[in-house]
Amino acid sequence: MLLPGDKLSLLLSILPILAYAETHYRFTGFPSRYFKREPEIIFDLPRRLEPGADLPVILLIKDADRYPISVESIEATIRQKQPSETIKFQLPVSKVTDYLFYQIFTIQNSQLPQGGFEINIAFKYASKGKIKKAQNDNHRGTRHKPFKVYHNSESWPKDNGWYAGDIHAHSDATDDFVEFGAPIEVYAKMGPPLGLSFMAITDHSYDIDDEPGKYYAPDLDLKRWKHLSKSISESNANPGFIIIQGEEISCGSKDSRNVHLLGLNMNRFIPGYGDSAESWFNNSPTSPIGQVAGEITGQGGLPVAAHPGEKPTFLEKLLLNRGPWTFDDCDSDDFHHLQILNGRRTDSFFAGIALWRKLLIEGHHKYVVAGSDAHGNLNRLRQIRMPFLNFRESDRQTFGCSRTLVYLGDTPPSAFSILEAIRLGNCIITDGPFINLFFKNSDSERRIPGDTIENMGTSDWQLNIELKTTEEFGPLGKMRIYYGDINKRKESMLIYEDAFPKTYHDHFESLNITNALNSNVLPGTHQKKDFRYDSGITPSPKLNGYIRAELTTVKGNICLTNPIWIKS
Numbered sequence: 001m002l003l004p005g006d007k008l009s010l011l012l013s014i015l016p017i018l019a020y021a022e023t024h025y026r027f028t029g030f031p032s033r034y035f036k037r038e039p040e041i042i043f044d045l046p047r048r049l050e051p052g053a054d055l056p057v058i059l060l061i062k063d064a065d066r067y068p069i070s071v072e073s074i075e076a077t078i079r080q081k082q083p084s085e086t087i088k089f090q091l092p093v094s095k096v097t098d099y100l101f102y103q104i105f106t107i108q109n110s111q112l113p114q115g116g117f118e119i120n121i122a123f124k125y126a127s128k129g130k131i132k133k134a135q136n137d138n139h140r141g142t143r144h145k146p147f148k149v150y151h152n153s154e155s156w157p158k159d160n161g162w163y164a165g166d167i168h169a170h171s172d173a174t175d176d177f178v179e180f181g182a183p184i185e186v187y188a189k190m191g192p193p194l195g196l197s198f199m200a201i202t203d204h205s206y207d208i209d210d211e212p213g214k215y216y217a218p219d220l221d222l223k224r225w226k227h228l229s230k231s232i233s234e235s236n237a238n239p240g241f242i243i244i245q246g247e248e249i250s251c252g253s254k255d256s257r258n259v260h261l262l263g264l265n266m267n268r269f270i271p272g273y274g275d276s277a278e279s280w281f282n283n284s285p286t287s288p289i290g291q292v293a294g295e296i297t298g299q300g301g302l303p304v305a306a307h308p309g310e311k312p313t314f315l316e317k318l319l320l321n322r323g324p325w326t327f328d329d330c331d332s333d334d335f336h337h338l339q340i341l342n343g344r345r346t347d348s349f350f351a352g353i354a355l356w357r358k359l360l361i362e363g364h365h366k367y368v369v370a371g372s373d374a375h376g377n378l379n380r381l382r383q384i385r386m387p388f389l390n391f392r393e394s395d396r397q398t399f400g401c402s403r404t405l406v407y408l409g410d411t412p413p414s415a416f417s418i419l420e421a422i423r424l425g426n427c428i429i430t431d432g433p434f435i436n437l438f439f440k441n442s443d444s445e446r447r448i449p450g451d452t453i454e455n456m457g458t459s460d461w462q463l464n465i466e467l468k469t470t471e472e473f474g475p476l477g478k479m480r481i482y483y484g485d486i487n488k489r490k491e492s493m494l495i496y497e498d499a500f501p502k503t504y505h506d507h508f509e510s511l512n513i514t515n516a517l518n519s520n521v522l523p524g525t526h527q528k529k530d531f532r533y534d535s536g537i538t539p540s541p542k543l544n545g546y547i548r549a550e551l552t553t554v555k556g557n558i559c560l561t562n563p564i565w566i567k568s
Contacts, residue, residue: 001427002119003170003559006454007212009205010423011119015307016171017196018438019334023071025460026313028446033038035247036140038067038120038127038132038138039061039062039063039064039066039067039069039096040060040061040062040137040138040139041059041060041061041069041123041125041134041137041138041331042059042060042061042136042137042138042139043057043058043059043060043121043136043137044055044057044058044060044147044189044376044377044378044379045147045148045149045378045379046058046120046149046154046190046193046194046379046399046400047111047148047149047150047257047378047379048149048150048151048194048195048400048403048468048472049112049149049150049151049152049157049193049194049396050052050152050192050193050194050195051152051153051154051155051390051491051533052109053107053109053193054106054107054108054188055106055119055149055193055195056091056104056105056106056189056193057076057102057104057105057108057121057153057173057380058102058104058105058182058190058383059071059074059101059102059103059104059105060094060100060101060102060182060187060376061098061100061101061102062099062100062180063099063466064096064097064098064099064101064102065097065098065099067127067222068095068096068097069095069096069126069127070094070095070096070123070125070126071091071094071096071123071124071125072090072094072123072124072125072126072536073091073124074088074089074091074105074121074122074123075087075088075089075118075121075122075123075125076088076089076107076111076119076120077112077119077121078104078107078113078117078119078143078233078316079117079118079119079120079123079146080113080117080118081113081115084162084383085111086422087111087123087174088108091103091303094376095270098286098367100183102182102183102185102186102247103313104185104189105170111420112149112151112153113151113513114153114324115150115151115153116148116149116150116151116324117149117151117516118146118147118149119145119146119147119148119149120134120135120284121134121135121136121147121422123135123373125472127474141158141414147379147380148379148395148511149258149379150472152472152557153471154470154472155195155470156403156470157430157432157433157434157469157473158226158405158434158468159434159466159468160412160435161200161225161407161408161409162196162199162404162405162406162407162408162411162413162434162436162495163194163197163402163406163418164197164220164400164403164404164405164410165197165199165200165242165373165401165405165406165418166191166197166199166200166201166267166338166370166371166372166399166400166403166404166535167194167199167202167244167246167262167264167304167369167370167401167422168200168248168262168306168339168342168371168372168374168546169187169199169200169202169371169372169373169374169375169431170201170202170203170204170248170376170398171183171184171187171201171203171223171226171228171231171375171376172184172203173201173203173207173208173214173225173227174207174375175207175212175215175224176210176215176354177208177376180375181203181375181376181377183231184201184228184231184232184235184243185231185235185347186365186376187199187201187243187399187506188235188238188241188243190378190399190400191241192237192240192241194399194400195400196241196400196403197242197413198242198243198244198250198413198415198418199239199241199242199243199244200244200245200246200262200264200371200505201228201232201243201244201245201246202247202248202258202262202263202264202306202371203224203228203247203248203317204247204248204274204452205248205249205250205269205270205271205273206246206272206273206277206278206376206461207224207270208222208224208247208269208274208351209222209224209225209269209271209273209329210224210490211223212224212227217407218329222269224452227350227375227437228245229245229267241258242274242413242414242415242418244264244265244410244415244418244419245265245266245267246262246263246264246265246313246382247262247263247266247270248260248261248262248263248271248306249261249262249263249292249296249356250273250274250276250285250286251272251274251285251286251287251288251289251291251454252284252285252286252287252288252324252398253288253289253323253325253329254283254287254288254289254326254328254329255322255323255326256284256285256321256362257317257321257322258274258275258285258320258321258322259286259289259305259306259322259323259324259325259329260285260306260307261289261292261296261303261305261306261335262304262305262306262339263292263296263301263302263303263304264301264302264303264304264419264422265301265302265415265419266296266299266520267299267300267301269486270292270296270300271286271287272285272286272287272292274285274286274320274321275316275320275321275322275381277283277319277320281282281319283320283321284321284502285321289329289334289335289567290312290332290334290488293335294324294334302322302337302419302423303337304335304337304338304339304424305335305337305338305339306326306339307339307340307342307348307351307356307373308325308338308339308340308352309325309340309347309348309349309352309353309354309355310324310342310348310351311324311351311353311540312324318431325355327358327359329353329364329365330359330461331359331362331364332433336365336367336423336425337367337368337369337422337423337511338352338355338356338365338367338368338496339368339369339370339371340352340353340356340364340367340368340369340370340429341368341369341370341371341402341429341431341560342353342370342371342373342397342402342403343372343373343374343396343398343401344395344396344397344402344431345374345431345556345558352368353560356368357484357491359434360484360491360563361484361489361490361491361545362485362486362489363486365425365565367422367425367427367450367562367563368403368457369404369422369429369564370403370404370429370430370431371402371404372397372398372399372400372401372402372429373397373463374397374398374399374400374401377397377398377399378398378399379398380395381395381396381397383432387432391424397560399484399523401431402430402431403429403431404422404427404428404429405427405428405429405434406418406422406426406427406428407427407448407449408421415442417447419425422451422468424450424451425449425450425451425562425563426448426449426450426535426562427449427562428449428453428465428558428559428560428561429559429560430557430560431557431558431559432469432472432473432474432483432553432555432559433467433468433476433551433552433558433559434466434467434468434551434559435463435466435467435479435549435550435551435559435560435561436464436465436466436467436468437449437463437464437466437481437547437548437549437561437564438463438464438507439453439461439463439464439550439563439564440461440462441459441460441461441462442460442462444451444461447461447562447564448564449561449564450562450563451550451564452566452567453565453566453567454562454567455566455567455568456543456566456567457568458542459480462483465479465481465546466548467479467551469553469557474553474554474555475500475501475550475553475554476500476551476554477551477553477554477556478496478497478498478550479497479498479500479501479549479550479551480494480495480496480549480550481493481494481495481496481547481548481549482494482547482550483543483545483546483547484545484546484547484548484563485545486544486545486546487544487545490565494547543566543568544566544567544568545565545566546564546565546566547561547563547566548561548562548563549561
């Protein structure tokens with residue numbers, strides 16, 4: 001007979017585990033290949049660094065209250081070309097007995113090579129009187145490979161007035177049988193070196209309402225939520241990085257299936273436990289999408305459909321009653337934002353684009369945003385693959401790998417200004433390159449993604465497109481400008497360009513295009529990595545819809561703008 005916790009763990013075993021791996025739980029009487037009578041000891045660090053940034057390195061130790069240890073030494077070896085350099089860390093604390101202990105070390109920028117390099121962290125620790133050695137983590141079954149870091153000579157591509165953020169990530173409020181997330185301070189330290197200005201913490205509603213350390217015991221006092229609020233408030237007291245409190249809420253689709261809705265800028269917890277896996281087949285949605293979206297909006301928050309292109313597995317459908325986001329779920333005015341880029345580009349991302357395009361040509365003002373869905377995972381994902389058997393490691397869904405860039409102009413970044421820009425659709429999504437798409441007229445009026453041009457045919461609006469990339473993401477590959485005709489319910493490619501060079505040059509080029517509506521290909525050749533196009537689109541009464549842009553690099557990285565709405 002399975003105990004209550006065993007039932008939960010069995011159900012959790014069918015879920016995609018995205019956080020740091022919890023290795024100590026076992027079914028009663030069931031063996032585990034990766035179980036050790038030691039705490040989880042994990043090192044992690046960013047995959048990329050902005051120019052001039054120091055490299056923060058985090059040490060996480062979990063469950064040392066059950067399995068105390070002493071950390072004897074830590075050495076980081078940086079390898080790009082021979083000879084390699086070894087750095088020893090000073091340890092302010094050696095004896096560790098905490099439930100969750102973490103320490104952030106720093107490697108100075110002057111000690112780091114430019115470009116890509118590897119870093120290996122070797123450490124010694126004492127457990128039950130024995131000295132042991134490990135590299136990068138002490139898991140049984142991981143590969144312990146060196147971390148890969150890219151030290152940039154150029155910042156993440158963007159223009160002045162644009163700010164980058166990750167709007168979907170999980171903290172240590174996520175803590176259950178199979179995974180745990182990173183503390184708030186870790187994100188606050190890791191964000192700026194990655195080139196991020198803000199993030200949103202969006203832990204699952206079915207995790208936040210549990211007793212700390214008790215994975216299936218409801219907590220009416222919501223201690224996890226309160227601790228999270230306090231940690232975010234303390235972090236935001238320090239300038240330089242903004243954390244927005246949110247929640248990933250399980251709610252009911254029109255098919256009465258469980259889907260996830262992000263709430264950004266939350267000050268009150270909203271329950272949602274239909275797919276919590278806390279009891280057998282008790283998986284009906286707690287509340288419908290519209291009700292939850294209304295509760296989010298009512299407290300000043302912003303509702304966002306989480307990863308709407310993803311399809312649940314057969315077991316998720318059967319045991320958790322999970323379902324996909326459908327057009328009918330998204331075509332209401334209850335919410336206006338879709339988080340279609342969720343970590344790395346996958347089939348679900350392109351399914352999300354297809355859903356979004358269908359909504360746009362039907363006249364729905366919907367905007368896309370991006371986040372990583374990271375549960376810690378700064379450099380690589382180390383997750384449980386088969387419960388009690390083995391691990392999987394990958395670089396997908398690492399913090400900051402997918403970004404929402406908001407345009408604030410001269411407005412200082414704050415939680416309010418960032419949320420307002422997202423709400424208005426003044427944002428783009430990217431995992432690398434940058435598009436600055438805007439209209440401008442002779443009166444110096446500008447319209448950017450999310451804005452509307454009224455009476456398009458009565459003014460001399462000019463379309464401008466600026467493209468940027470860096471060596472990190474590769475040369476420009478393909479640019480597409482789309483025009484969506486809402487009257488005809490059709491989206492057509494207005495401009496296409498793939499004649500970009502495969503090398504980098506320093507000069508800046510502009511190209512005038514007339515009557516772009518009647519041309520499918522931009523003329524000319526181009527010899528640089530940053531381009532500006534001044535497209536002289538002849539105003540026409542038939543323009544009644546939207547303009548949006550897509551850009552890919554040779555390496556496959558992508559950027560999408562939100563639509564600029566055009567009314568005749």
